[in-house]
Structure formats: structure tokens, C-alpha cells
Amino acid sequence: xxxxxxxxxxxxxxxxxxxxxxxxxxxxxxxxxxxxxxxxxxxxxxxxxxxxxxxxxxxxxxxxxxxxxxxxxxxxxxxxxxxxxxxxxxxxxxxxxxxxxxxxxxxxxxxxxxxxxxxxxxxxxxxxxxxxxxxxxxxxxxxxxxxxxxxxxxxxxxxxxxxxxxxxxxxxxxxxxxxxxxxxxxxxxxxxxxxxxxxxxxxxxxxxxxxxxxxxxxxxxxxxxxxxxxxxxxxxxxxxxxxxxxxxxxxxxxxxxxxxxxxxxxxxxxxxxxxxxxxxxxxxxxxxxxxxxxxxxxxxxxxxxxxxxxxxxxxxxxxxxxxxxxxxxx
Numbered sequence: 056x057x058x059x060x061x062x063x064x065x066x067x068x069x070x071x072x073x074x075x076x077x078x079x080x081x082x083x084x085x086x087x088x089x090x091x092x093x094x095x096x097x098x099x100x101x102x103x104x105x106x107x108x109x110x111x112x113x114x115x116x117x118x119x120x121x122x123x124x125x126x127x128x129x130x131x132x133x134x135x136x137x138x139x140x141x142x143x144x145x146x147x148x149x150x151x152x153x154x155x156x157x158x159x160x161x162x163x164x165x166x167x168x169x170x171x172x173x174x175x176x177x178x179x180x181x182x183x184x185x186x187x188x189x190x191x192x193x194x195x196x197x198x199x200x201x202x203x204x205x206x207x208x209x210x211x212x213x214x215x216x217x218x219x220x221x222x223x224x225x226x227x228x229x230x231x232x233x234x235x236x237x238x239x240x241x242x243x244x245x246x247x248x249x250x251x252x253x254x255x256x257x258x259x260x261x262x263x264x265x266x267x268x269x270x271x272x273x274x275x276x277x278x279x280x281x282x283x284x285x286x287x288x289x290x291x292x293x294x295x296x297x298x299x300x301x302x303x304x305x306x307x308x309x310x311x312x313x314x315x316x317x318x319x320x321x322x323x324x325x326x327x328x329x330x331x332x333x334x335x336x337x338x339x340x341x342x343x344x345x346x347x348x349x350x351x352x353x354x355x356x357x358x359x360x361x362x363x364x365x366x367x368x369x370x371x372x373x374x375x376x377x378x379x380x381x382x383x384x385x
Contacts, residue, residue: 113346113347113350113352113382113383114150114344114345114346115141115344115345115346115347115359115380116150116342116343116344117139117314117342117343117344117345117359117361117376117377118249118280118314118340118341118342118376118377119137119314119340119341119342119343119361119374119375119376120314120336120339120340120341120374120375120376121341121363121372121373121374121375122372122373122375123369123370123371123372123373124370124371128335128336128339129369129372130153130339131153132153132341132363132366133151134148134151134343135364136363136364136366137151137341137343137361137362137363137364138361138362138363138364139343139345139359139360139361139362140359140360140361140362141345141347141348141349141357141358141359141360142349142357142358143358143360144348144349146345146347146348147345147346147348148343148344148345149344149345149346150342150343150344150345151341151342151343151344152341152342153340153341153342155189155338156189156247156248156249157189157191157192157193157247157249158189158192158247158249158250158251158337159192159193159194159209159242159245159246159247159249159250159251160188160192160193160194160195160250160251160252160253161194161195161196161197161238161241161242161250161251161252161253161279162181162194162195162196162197162216162252162253162255163197163199163203163234163235163238163252163253163254163255163256164177164181164196164197164198164199164220164223164255165177165199165200165229165231165234165254165255165256165257165258166198166199166200166223166224166225166226166227167199167200167201167225167226167227167228167229167257167258168200168225168226168227168228169225169229169257169258170225170256170257170286171225173257173286173323174223174225176323176324176326176327177255177286177326178217178220178221178223179326179327180255180284180326180327180329180330181216181217181220181255181330182217182327183327183328183330183331183334184253184330184331184333184334185213185217185334186331186334187331187334187335187337187338188213188334189338191211191247192211192247193209193210193211193245193246193247194207194209194210194211194213194216195207195208195209195210195241196216196219196220197234197237197238197241198219198223199229199230199231199233199234199237200225200226200227200228200229200230200262201227201228201230201262202230202233202262203230203233203234203236203237203238205237205241206219207219208241208244209241209244209245209246227262228261228262229256229258229259229260229261229262230260230262230263230264231254231256231258231259231260231263231302231305232260232263232265232266232267232269232270233262233263233264233265234254235252235254235270235273235274235281235309236265236269236270236273238252239252239273239274239277239279242277242279250278250279250280251279251280251281251282251315251337252279252280252281252282253282253283253284253330253333254281254282254283254284254306255283255284255286255326255330256283256284256285256286256302256306257285257286257287257302258287258302259300259301259302259303259305260302260305267305270309271308271309271312274309274312274313275312275356275379275380275381276381277313279313280313280314280315280337280377281309281310281312281313281315282310282315282316282317282318282333282336282337283306283307283309283310283315283316283317283318284317284318284320284326284329284330284333285302285303285306285317285318285319285320286320286323286326287302287303287319287320287321303317303319311375311378312377312378312379313377313378314375314376314377314378316333316336316375318332318333343361347382349382351382352382352383352384352385353382353384354381354382354383354384355381355382356379356380356381356382357379357380357381357382358378358379359376359377359378359379359380361374361376362374
């Protein structure tokens with residue numbers, strides 16, 4: 056029996072987001088389309104506290120994505136358009152922001168044997184994702200098959216990561232859960248308050264040492280949004296293991312816990328567009344910050360709910376957010 060690495064909980068919980076100014080509806084192809092549902096611009100809100108400032112009060116920051124019925128991103132909402140609840144108790148939104156800021160991104164890239172014919176489109180997807188980045192962003196690359204490997208530590212050079220991917224070869228099994236663990240562990244060295252993982256994989260796990268329950272608990276503790284592109288081609292299920300068939304559900308559950316999303320792809324040509332869509336989503340989010348009314352430091356998991364106050368003149372909107380966090384213990 057191997058020794059398990061301990062999970063970590065932080066004293067100050069900061070759940071971060073990628074932010075964007077102006078009122079807009081956007082999609083991955085055309086970018087933001089400005090609209091003006093209000094006559095006056097929103098007043099500037101106090102800046103959200105940075106995660107490297109030590110304070111005595113736990114501050115929770117929730118990233119929120121808002122979309123319209125056509126799945127386009129809606130920006131330009133104001134603090135009064137959101138209500139926030141912790142364990143069904145309404146909280147006062149003390150910090151509100153909607154501007155673009157640097158992010159630390161980890162790419163979790165599947166190089167297992169079944170990825171052979173999919174590698175080229177997966178590389179193109181990474182290139183499209185990079186087109187949406189901020190100049191101050193930083194990145195690392197974890198490649199995985201039988202086991203994960205940090206093939207490129209944190210860097211601001213997009214070319215360095217793309218060069219690594221150029222020589223990637225497909226072989227072995229799929230240690231997806233171990234790769235997520237390595238990605239979350241590496242992310243602790245990220246310098247930006249906002250953090251995200253992008254997983255590109257074609258199946259569920261069949262080679263990891265860590266279990267699903269261990270990784271799910273770690274994901275809930277981590278201050279990292281997770282996005283996933285699952286390549287599940289039509290008719291490819293024949294001969295797959297139970298773990299591989301469970302891949303789509305696993306990626307979706309891990310992603311949704313963090314306020315991210317999982318996208319299932321059955322046509323390889325869709326990969327680059329979906330990657331670009333994820334990049335744009337990371338640039339079109341709101342940040343809601345609050346000090347919990349429950350001041351107990353009991354280490355328990357607390358569920359978070361965000362409700363939208365439907366703005367006039369806009370179609371019905373939908374929100375995506377991080378579903379909760381663990382309270383500190385000290």
C-alpha cells in the first residue's frame with residue numbers, strides 16, 4: 056500500500072475568476088457584441104482583496120459565468136443583479152468585479168495509446184485556446200498516459216509548451232486522476248490569484264493510483280476552476296472498459312464542482328472551436344466576494360448558491376458558479 060499525500064485546506068479561501076468589462080453577449084467565433092441595457096455606466100466597486108494578503112477574516116470569492124439562451128456570455132451586469140447564499144443563508148456581496156486579469160493555467164494533456172489519431176486536432180485546440188490569453192498569464196503542461204509527467208513547469212512562453220506538444224507521442228494507458236492530482240499540486244506554485252486547469256482527454260481513468268473519491272475531495276478543496284474537453288467519438292464505445300465509459304460523467308462532475316464546465320466532443324473538427332470557447336469564457340466572468348455570516352472554523356463543506364435578479368431587457372439568463380468550499384479549521 057503506497058502512502059497517500061495529504062490534502063490541503065487554506066486559511067483564506069479565495070475562489071477566483073476571469074473577468075471582463077462592458078455589457079456584452081459573446082460566443083467563441085465572433086467575440087463580445089456590445090449592448091447597452093442601462094443608460095449609465097456601473098459605478099466602480101472596491102477592488103477585490105488579493106490572495107497573498109493575510110487577513111483574519113475568511114473571504115470567499117466565487118467566480119460566476121452568465122449565459123443567455125443561445126449560450127452566449129453576458130457581461131456588464133452589476134452587483135445588484137446577483138444574490139448569493141451559503142447553506143441557504145443569504146450573504147452580503149462585499150466585493151464585485153468584472154474585469155480581465157492574469158490567470159495561472161495548467162494544461163492536462165492525454166497522450167495515451169487511444170489518442171493517436173486525435174493528437175493533431177488536440178494540439179490545434181491548445182493553439183486556439185492560447186489565442187484568448189492575457190499577456191501576463193502563465194502556463195504549465197502535464198502530459199499523461201500510464202502516469203502523469205510535468206513536461207513543462209510554469210512559463211509565460213506559449214511557444215515553449217507548443218514545442219513540447221509537437222513531439223508528443225501516443226502510447227500506454229490513461230492515468231487521468233493522477234494527472235489531475237499532479238495538476239492541482241503544481242498549481243500551488245502559481246503566482247496569479249485566479250487559477251484554472253484545462254483537461255483534454257478521450258476517456259476515463261484506467262491506470263491511476265489515486266481513487267475517484269480522493270480526487271473529488273481534493274477538487275472541492277482546491278481554489279482552481281477545471282474545464283474539460285472529453286473526446287468521445289460516436290460508435291467508439293465498443294470494447295471500452297467500464298472506467299473508460301464512465302469518462303464523460305467523471306469529467307463533468309469534477310468540472311462542475313469548481314464552477315468550470317465539461318464539453319463532450321464527438322467530432323474532432325470541433326476541438327479547436329470548443330477550446331477557444333473555454334478561453335473566452337474564462338475572460339467573461341464575474342467575481343463575487345463575501346465574508347461568511349457563519350464564522351465557525353469547523354472545516355466543514357459549505358454549499359454556495361448564486362441566483363440572478365433578471366435584468367430588464369435581457370432574455371432569461373443562466374449562471375454557473377463554484378458549488379461550495381471547505382471552511383478553515385484555524
